[in-house]
Amino acid sequence: MRDLSLHLMDILQNSIAAKASKISVFIYTDTVQDELRIVVEDNGMGMEPEQLDLVADPFATSRSSREVGLGIPLFKASAERASGCLTIESMKGKGTIVTATFKISHIDRLPLGNVAETMVHVILSNPQLEVELTLHDSRDGSFHFSSAYINEMLGEVSISDYEIITWIRDYIDEGIKSNFGGVLNEIDY
Amino acid sequence: MKSIIELEEIRKKTFERIGMRKNKTGTRVLVGMATCGIAAGARPVMDAFVKELKKRSISDATVAMMGCIGACRLEPIVEIIDPHGSRVTYVKMTPEKAARVVAEHIVNGRVCLDYTMGEAERAEKAEG
Numbered sequence: 001m002r003d004l005s006l007h008l009m010d011i012l013q014n015s016i017a018a019k020a021s022k023i024s025v026f027i028y029t030d031t032v033q034d035e036l037r038i039v040v041e042d043n044g045m046g047m048e049p050e051q052l053d054l055v056a057d058p059f060a061t062s063r064s065s066r067e068v069g070l071g072i073p074l075f076k077a078s079a080e081r082a083s084g085c086l087t088i089e090s091m092k093g094k095g096t097i098v099t100a101t102f103k104i105s106h107i108d109r110l111p112l113g114n115v116a117e118t119m120v121h122v123i124l125s126n127p128q129l130e131v132e133l134t135l136h137d138s139r140d141g142s143f144h145f146s147s148a149y150i151n152e153m154l155g156e157v158s159i160s161d162y163e164i165i166t167w168i169r170d171y172i173d174e175g176i177k178s179n180f181g182g183v184l185n186e187i188d189y
Numbered sequence: 190m191k192s193i194i195e196l197e198e199i200r201k202k203t204f205e206r207i208g209m210r211k212n213k214t215g216t217r218v219l220v221g222m223a224t225c226g227i228a229a230g231a232r233p234v235m236d237a238f239v240k241e242l243k244k245r246s247i248s249d250a251t252v253a254m255m256g257c258i259g260a261c262r263l264e265p266i267v268e269i270i271d272p273h274g275s276r277v278t279y280v281k282m283t284p285e286k287a288a289r290v291v292a293e294h295i296v297n298g299r300v301c302l303d304y305t306m307g308e309a310e311r312a313e314k315a316e317g
Contacts, residue, residue, distance in 0.1 A: 125253035171191040
């Protein structure tokens with residue numbers, strides 16, 4: 001994967017496949033600890049402990065069409081290449097929390113990429129899904145986006161309408177810039 | 190700064206616009222976005238479909254992600270399902286090809302045969 005937003009998209013698809021109705025994404029940066037943390041929390045079907053043990057194994061997958069699953073193993077490899085790690089907590093019937101950490105200044109840390117695009121594509125494909133995005137930097141400020149709030153406001157107008165989607169994309173982009181501009185060196189102020 | 194007030198304005202305009210074409214179901218565009226699709230560059234392809242449809246003001250077509258259909262070597266894969274339910278599978282897509290599919294297939298109803306899965310598999314066989 002070229003950037004973290006593509007990994008994020010991949011992980012979000014897992015949540016959707018696990019029949020989640022609500023997915024929360026948190027992206028935190030801590031300049032003192034030099035750490036970037038991405039958390040994806042869903043209320044999907046969750047996993048049994050045995051399944052959880054196998055999840056980072058490329059040859060374990062819940063899919064019936066094929067015998068390999070590379071989403072989590074690739075994300076884990078990207079985190080570990082940047083002195084970070086990937087952890088998964090899951091409870092059958094409750095949901096799953098995937099956390100990946102990265103050393104911000106590590107030469108091999110992948111750039112954040114286009115998070116707005118990832119969120120927009122997930123919303124476009126799953127207009128009924130409740131998607132939340134929270135951005136936070138240790139210095140100050142935070143940003144919050146909730147598709148449920150937007151949906152409520154829109155009433156009869158669909159969230160997947162192009163004009164609305166364009167607004168959401170720009171809105172999230174601005175949130176990324178104002179929170180992480182200058183913190184992650186790939187993002188301008 | 191983008192604001193919620195601005196969104197409210199967009200909502201009003203959109204509401205007036207959609208009032209005119211209710212209950213009309215159009216073409217569906219499904220982009221393969223499993224690990225294989227994403228790694229092969231499916232996201233710029235999906236984005237190209239969204240933007241191209243917007244540019245041409247085709248608002249009854251929907252773009253969505255789908256899973257892996259098992260032909261990872263041919264990703265990015267896009268399926269176009271027309272309002273009658275017939276389905277065409279395009280393979281090895283790019284944003285440029287997406288623009289042509291919108292213009293020829295979705296607007297004018299002419300399938301871009303050279304991008305289809307059938308054509309790709311025939312070419313593979315010919316190569317041996």
